[in-house]
Amino acid sequence: MFSKSCEYGIRATIFIATHCCKEGKVGLKEIAKEIDSPIAFTAKILQVLVKNNIVKSSKGVGGGFMILKDELKSIKLVNIVNAIDGDSVFLRCGLGLSNCSEEHPCPVHEKFKFVKKDLIYMLENTSLEELSLGIKKGQTFLKY
Amino acid sequence: MFSKSCEYGIRATIFIATHCCKEGKVGLKEIAKEIDSPIAFTAKILQVLVKNNIVKSSKGVGGGFMILKDELKSIKLVNIVNAIDGDSVFLRCGLGLSNCSEEHPCPVHEKFKFVKKDLIYMLENTSLEELSLGIKKGQTFLKY
DNA sequence: TTAATAAAAGACAATAATGTCCTTTATTAA
DNA sequence: TTAATAAAGGACATTATTGTCTTTTATTAA
Numbered sequence: 011m012f013s014k015s016c017e018y019g020i021r022a023t024i025f026i027a028t029h030c031c032k033e034g035k036v037g038l039k040e041i042a043k044e045i046d047s048p049i050a051f052t053a054k055i056l057q058v059l060v061k062n063n064i065v066k067s068s069k070g071v072g073g074g075f076m077i078l079k080d081e082l083k084s085i086k087l088v089n090i091v092n093a094i095d096g097d098s099v100f101l102r103c104g105l106g107l108s109n110c111s112e113e114h115p116c117p118v119h120e121k122f123k124f125v126k127k128d129l130i131y132m133l134e135n136t137s138l139e140e141l142s143l144g145i146k147k148g149q150t151f152l153k154y
Numbered sequence: 155m156f157s158k159s160c161e162y163g164i165r166a167t168i169f170i171a172t173h174c175c176k177e178g179k180v181g182l183k184e185i186a187k188e189i190d191s192p193i194a195f196t197a198k199i200l201q202v203l204v205k206n207n208i209v210k211s212s213k214g215v216g217g218g219f220m221i222l223k224d225e226l227k228s229i230k231l232v233n234i235v236n237a238i239d240g241d242s243v244f245l246r247c248g249l250g251l252s253n254c255s256e257e258h259p260c261p262v263h264e265k266f267k268f269v270k271k272d273l274i275y276m277l278e279n280t281s282l283e284e285l286s287l288g289i290k291k292g293q294t295f296l297k298y
Numbered sequence: 299t300t301a302a303t304a305a306a307a308g309a310c311a312a313t314a315a316t317g318t319c320c321t322t323t324a325t326t327a328a
Numbered sequence: 329t330t331a332a333t334a335a336a337g338g339a340c341a342t343t344a345t346t347g348t349c350t351t352t353t354a355t356t357a358a
Contacts, residue, residue, distance in 0.1 A: 053336080054336095068335080069334055073335065
């Protein structure tokens with residue numbers, strides 16, 4: 011469904027969100043440890059998230075990554091996926107046709123439409139806030 | 155969503171299905187041309203479909219690929235996807251956790267459950283017969 | 299039996315995704 | 329101002345996916 015980069019990216023973002031505000035910044039090492047991801051690769055992905063203004067970062071002593079508290083509600087899964095994998099997941103034709111459309115549909119166009127709609131709805135309506143809440147409550151997990 | 159192999163595989167299977175029975179076998183060259191796919195790569199994918207008993211093949215003069223008419227109804231999209239990409243599309247955790255489950259769910263487990271269910275339902279209930287019918291009627295397309 | 303045909307099979311090539319390592323830049327505290 | 333810290337950036341390595349090419353095997357028709 012998503013690329014590995016995107017999976018790590020989502021997990022990293024959720025972890026950073028759980029540390030939001032009270033504990034301040036989180037370092038790369040801790041993030042990679044807590045989401046069980048390759049540290050250098052995770053760094054690359056975080057750079058993308060920072061460039062897309064989803065995560066804030068600061069260098070130097072006491073630096074690290076954070077997400078503004080008042081953005082937890084407004085940041086949706088779709089924003090993270092879009093930043094890392096682009097919009098091809100939603101827009102791409104299920105059978106890889108380059109010009110698949112209502113006027114020139116592939117054989118599964120109509121069938122996929124509904125699945126895609128569900129996926130997009132879910133991604134657009136799932137906020138970082140609710141995802142991080144599950145982690146904080148110990149109901150959901152970011153590794154293994 | 156699916157790998158390129160799987161996209162070509164589905165398109166090839168549908169095309170072969172449209173030639174089912176009356177016109178007999180279809181050759182590799184024609185298949186690749188009609189679904190606009192790299193010919194040698196398509197050959198490899200067809201081998202997988204043949205091994206999985208989705209497509210029948212025969213060598214030599216007048217040989218080619220075909221699908222038995224009485225199997226058009228029973229072959230579902232899920233069979234093709236499974237043969238080429240395996241079942242990871244449906245079973246894999248959305249965030250890549252190796253042991254994601256109801257007891258140990260990732261943060262999007264519950265959210266993905268419904269999307270996946272929709273996808274699986276669609277794949278399990280879409281037959282080659284109905285997909286090839288759209289092509290025969292000129293309502294759907296296999297390339298561009 | 300031989301020649302032509304077409305898929306099967308295996309080896310190889312190109313590209314993209316994933317992952318690592320090292321250097322640079324910015325920040326903080328001493 | 330210097331040393332320590334931590335992210336940013338660039339170059340490189342590994343692996344998986346996609347794609348090509350050549351040889352082999354099976355089938356048919358002459």
